[in-house]
Amino acid sequence: MKKYAMPFIMLSVFEAIAVTLWLTKNNLFYLFNFSYIGISVSLGVFLFIRKYKHARRIVQLLVGLYMLVYLGLICNENMQIEGFWYYLFTGVFEAATIHYAVAKIFGPLIFGRGWCGYACWTAMVLDFLPYKVPKHPRRKLGWIRYITFAASLIFVAALFLAHVGNIERIMFWAFVIGNILYYFTGIILAFVFRDNRAFCKYICPITVFLKPMSYFSLIRVKCDKEKCISCGKCKRVCPMNVDVTDHSRKRENGTECILCMECVRNCPKDAL
Ligand code: SF4
Ligand code: SF4
Ligand code: SF4
Numbered sequence: 029m030k031k032y033a034m035p036f037i038m039l040s041v042f043e044a045i046a047v048t049l050w051l052t053k054n055n056l057f058y059l060f061n062f063s064y065i066g067i068s069v070s071l072g073v074f075l076f077i078r079k080y081k082h083a084r085r086i087v088q089l090l091v092g093l094y095m096l097v098y099l100g101l102i103c104n105e106n107m108q109i110e111g112f113w114y115y116l117f118t119g120v121f122e123a124a125t126i127h128y129a130v131a132k133i134f135g136p137l138i139f140g141r142g143w144c145g146y147a148c149w150t151a152m153v154l155d156f157l158p159y160k161v162p163k164h165p166r167r168k169l170g171w172i173r174y175i176t177f178a179a180s181l182i183f184v185a186a187l188f189l190a191h192v193g194n195i196e197r198i199m200f201w202a203f204v205i206g207n208i209l210y211y212f213t214g215i216i217l218a219f220v221f222r223d224n225r226a227f228c229k230y231i232c233p234i235t236v237f238l239k240p241m242s243y244f245s246l247i248r249v250k251c252d253k254e255k256c257i258s259c260g261k262c263k264r265v266c267p268m269n270v271d272v273t274d275h276s277r278k279r280e281n282g283t284e285c286i287l288c289m290e291c292v293r294n295c296p297k298d299a300l
Contacts, residue, residue, distance in 0.1 A: 031077055035070035042066025045130065053122075061099075065091055065147075072146060076289065084146060084288055085155065092152035096207070099123075100149075104196075106203040109177070109233050113184035114199050132237050140245030141238050144228060145286035150207070154214045154224050163222035166269045166281070169230040177233035225267050229284070239283040249291060251275055255299035262291035262300060272300060 046062030049055070072087030099105045106114065111124035121129075129135075131143045144151060183202075187195050214227035228235065251262075251273045262272050271280035272291045292300045 032074065034077070035074040038073055039066050039070040042069065049126065058126075064094065068094075069146065081293075087146045088148075088152045088155065091147040092149035095147070096149035096152075100203050100207075104200045106199040108203055108206050109180045110184050110202045110206065111199055113181055114195065117184065117188050128237070132234055133241060136238055136241035137244050138246045139287070140242040140247055141284070141286045142247070144238065145288045150210050150214060150232070151225070151228060151286075153211055154218060154227060157215065157218045157224045159218055159222045159224045160267060161265055162225070162267065162269060166229065167221070172230050173233055173235050176231055177236045180233055223267075225286075228286075229268070242285070243277055243283050247287065248277075249285060249287070249289070249300050252299045255297045257297055257299075259296060261294050261296065265290045265294045 042062050043066055046059045046066065049058035049062065068087050068090040071090075072083050075083035075086065095107055099107055105111065105123045107124050107127050112128045115122055115125040131147065135143070187198060192198065210227070213231060217226035217231070218224050220226070223229070249272050253275070256273060258273070263269075266272065267288060267290065268284040268286055269281045270285045270291075271282075272285070274280065274282075276282075
């Protein structure tokens with residue numbers, strides 16, 4: 029039973045967040061929201077322990093579709109980065125600000141870029157494309173993320189500075205149009221670079237938060253040098269080009285790890 033401790037720990041963490049936010053914000057929605065996400069994540073961890081090969085994809089679909097369709101399209105909450113800036117400027121700790129704090133800013137100190145591997149609705153679609161393992165070495169195009177990051181900030185700041193009315197409605201359409209653009213760009217890049225995760229590597233503005241925070245992540249894949257036979261299989265199957273055999277935090281592309289566990293599943297010596 030010991031090996032099933034992790035799903036219970038994950039569920040407990042999410043339930044603690046759910047109950048805390050429910051009581052402090054006096055809003056039952058938070059109880060439902062974080063319980064649902066906690067159950068989905070712990071179900072995925074449970075299935076992973078049971079060696080079910082689609083465990084990660086199941087969590088990705090459960091959480092990603094919930095956030096995209098229910099929170100985004102039905103509840104009209106912009107959970108993209110523009111929504112985060114919007115709530116930040118209005119000084120309200122709600123919806124996107126809570127989401128960013130938990131999943132993308134402080135959460136990565138514990139679970140790294142688990143968001144990117146198990147919940148992101150952009151990657152949920154990109155992971156269906158044929159280039160699960162990049163066919164070419166990584167390009168030096170990561171600087172583009174800072175442009176998209178600045179553009180999102182300038183866009184929302186301009187709305188406030190110009191005193192535009194009904195910003196909430198604009199935020200909804202920014203969410204719809206932003207997602208269409210993300211999917212369109214992500215799919216084109218995947219085929220051009222023959223790499224499903226090219227959008228994540230070069231364009232995604234959220235990585236400006238995710239990369240530095242995940243550097244300190246508590247949960248990370250480590251390599252047991254005693255067992256490793258340097259076969260290189262882990263690097264060949266990694267969608268993010270991480271040198272997972274290097275134990276240090278400074279390892280090549282270390283802040284790109286999305287905890288997908290493909291390296292762990294494929295290591296012939298159980299060294300990871
Ligand atoms: S890098 Fe961006 S698009 Fe890719 S999975 Fe992470 S949040 Fe989603
Ligand atoms: S797959 Fe395992 S044995 Fe091979 S290099 Fe990676 S860690 Fe070492
Ligand atoms: S294959 Fe391993 S190193 Fe690469 S992203 Fe997945 S968990 Fe991280």
